[in-house]
Amino acid sequence: MTIYALSTAQGQAGVAIVRVSGDLAEKTINTLTKKRLQPRKATLCNIYKDNNEKIDESIVIYFERHKSFTGEPVAEFHTHGSHAVIRALLKEISKIEGLRPAEAGEFTKQAYLSGKINLVQVEGLNDLISAETEKQRHQAIMQYGDEATNQYLKWAEEIKSCLAYIEASIDFSDEDVPTNLIKDIKKISKKAQSEIDSYIKTEDDNEILQAGIKIAIVGRPNSGKSSLINYLTNKNISIVSKKPGTTTDLLRSERTYDGVYVTLTDTAGIRAAKDEIEKEGLKRTKKELETAHIRIFLGSNSEKKPFYGIDMTVKDNDIVVINKSDLKKQHKIRPNISISIKTNKKLNILEKKLKEKIKKLSSSQLGTLLNRERQKNHLIRASKALASIKGGDLEIISLHVRDALKSIDSITQETSNEDVLGVIFNKFCIGK
């Protein structure tokens, strides 16, 4: 079956690309342009309706089988990106017998089925399309490119070498199996297992990369938390007032720091709650305190006890800040930094400190990171199988080795699992 779809985003744009993939791709070009094109050569063509009316001028490219994204013959029509042109073009294509609209992710699925890309790359491609921050893009291109795949292939090769050892020993009777051989197998499998286990742990870093670093601003009422979130996000999102207890709920705002996605949360000022609403607000603040990666404890210079009633178990990534340094000091606290939001004092230094902490939290994100439950499940299975390689019975060892190899291979190639494939490809949009 030959499939077609608009591959660029819906809506008005300078250019729109309609893609056709399958045996009838070339015929589609001939029908619409009345031309035969040289493969992989962008050619300016008129596109016609079946009544010879011209629809648009378009750059058309024909890709032969094996030399296209999908592995099948592909036609691309780069037209002007108006609703009317796209609609007219799609209508003409639909009139050609043997063509049908593509389903979500079907071009990519075809690329996978043709062996053009493996499943790790498919998942990477999906990430690349949805990447919002620079770091997310960086991760996605490593999954789509060779890095992640090569790592899996390396483990598969190593485990395969264990099988080769086992096969080489088939000629030996049980008593004669050289002890070195079993030692070597165990050495290789232990090394692979430990690498796999470390990789499984990178899932936490991926979590930070995807969901971002959570920064909570906490403190007593009136310390300037809302003023600070407004300053840091450069938005007037939180109400600032001299009345203590202004903020009663959590208020979040996002931004990036050096390509890292960050969510800042303004919280309700901590004091003895005056009513049910405040009680609930404080409950939420407390939860935020527990889950944030970085906590900014914000106190006021004009209070005798700027952090009274606040659980100040300060962790490595937390920052203790005293605000309102323009006012007379009333306390004996020694904070990490004193600022004044009112007079813009040392706010740049506070931001510098924040950036350092964000960098530290995200600095382990250099290599590829585990980012799929599907991949993780196979890795856990492989690790378990490798961990089961014990004793001296080669047949049992061989079973575990094969099991581990199968799991690693399934990461890049789920051979016959339509359900799994369905879940992967349905996440794509139509036209990809």
Ligand SMILES: Nc1nc2c(ncn2[C@@H]2O[C@H](COP(=O)(O)OP(=O)(O)OP(=O)(O)O)[C@@H](O)[C@H]2O)c(=O)[nH]1
């Ligand atoms: N003098 C002085 N006043 C400040 C400074 N920063 C904030 N304020 C004022 O302090 C008051 C409280 O500020 P908010 O940002 O609403 O404080 P908050 O911590 O969000 O207060 P709650 O929401 O009630 O918990 C406002 O009147 C601000 O204008 C500062 O650096 N110096």
Ligand SMILES: [Mg+2]
């Ligand atoms: Mg507030």
